[in-house]
Amino acid sequence: MRILLVGAGGVGDAIAKIAARRRFFDLMVVSDYDLSRAERTIAWITARHGDQNGRFVAARIDASNPDDVTAVARTYGVTHVMNAVEPTFVPTVFAGALAADADYLDMAMSLSEPHPTDPHRETGVKLGDDQFAVAPDWEKAGRMALVGMGVEPGLSDVFARYAVDHLFSEVDELGTRDGANLVVRDASGVEMFAPSFSIWTTIEECLNPPVIWERERGWFTTAPFSEPETFTFPEGIGEVECVNVEHEEVLLMPRWLDAKRVTFKYGLGDEFIGILKTLNRLGLDSVTPVTVRSEQGPVAVAPRDVVAAGLPDPATLGPLMTGKTCAGVWVIGTGTDGRPREVYLYHVADNEWTMAEYEAQCVVWQTALNPVIALELLASGVWSGLGVLGPEAFDAVPFLDLMKRSESAGGYGQDWGFEDRLA
Missing domain, CATH: 3.40.50.720 (NAD(P)-binding Rossmann-like Domain)
Known part of the structure; x- marks a missing residue:
């Protein structure tokens, strides 16, 4: 290869x-x-x-x-x-x-x-x-x-396939749930706003209408950040409020897996949601270039690119970050024994370990x-x-x-x- x-x-x-x-x-x-x-x-x-x-x-x-x-x-x-x-x-x-x-x-x-x-x-x-x-x-x-x-999509889809093949006779919902307890602090120890993944991609998936799939309706959309729920994540992460976000799992899983409903919810937090809504209101999520005056003359630049350029590169955040991130699938349905069953299959990455082993922050x-x-x-x-x-x-x-x-x-x-x- x-x-x-x-x-x-x-x-x-x-x-x-x-x-x-x-x-x-x-x-x-x-x-x-x-x-x-x-x-x-x-x-x-x-x-x-x-x-x-x-x-x-x-x-x-x-x-x-x-x-x-x-x-x-x-x-x-x-x-x-x-x-x-x-x-x-x-x-x-x-x-x-x-x-x-x-x-x-x-x-x-x-x-x-x-x-x-x-x-x-x-x-x-x-x-x-x-x-x-x-x-x-x-x-x-x-x-x-x-x-x-x-990881999401990817590992979450692998988990879903495993659950459908080995754990359930009928699936009511395949629900990808992503949450973390990550904190980023600056050199003086003050907590700072610094997304752990590409802000360009984060804006795209969080502000677009989330997609849901249901057997009776097919694919349909809802408003951004809809249907908030509190989900308990393992390994000390704990309760995180998760909301609907546009994501590939909902577009992939129904093509191969039999389920009544497929969803994706992301644990963003009130501060992050508030910032994303503000960017949207100000038009700073746009990818359409606007003309900006500079010393060299007019320059065409996409507002979203400006936001991305003004934030720290996620790849550099590892030394400033503590905590864990969890990716997984919550599967609800009927087990192979004919009884109701709910299972959460997941993987957790600890930033301290990934930094020590690879000098890479845990999300990437x-x-x-x-x-x-x-x-x-x-x-x-x-x-x-x-x-x-x-x-x-x-x-x-x-x-x-x-x-x-x-x-x-x-x-x-x-x-x-x-x-x-x-x-």
């Missing part, structure tokens, strides 16, 4: 660092628009793990140009393109991979467009629609695009872990397929076994949790 990693930001950097401990691939091309970022990642790997005998090389890439993605992929003879840049670049990296005759993975799917007249009830263009529309092209080419293979590290496991399963042939597929299209057991098995036994040493919520 020869991998082109597109993007050496927080998640891309963590993907390369996790992969450096594995032997399933021959080459990983760490690429970025800023070549120095890719070189920095490889320098860290060399310093931590020694000479890699040419397994890691740095390259410059323009992710906005599909021809450039194709050219870099062909130059290095890659078999798999791993997309680790903002979802706005999904169409170009996706197309570039297919043109290069390479398989493809991403962690976030092509962007949605709200319904033009009734956005809080009807779907418009849904997340991933543009990718699924060209699935026949991938099948005809004999190639596979594994989409939404991060937890996201990066899962595509590396998926790549290893694809390299071994345990997972295989053609066309555009989500994580739930594959058997979950090999993934969860490899994830949990100790590193000394050839696994990743990452335990995953399982809680029965009904007495």
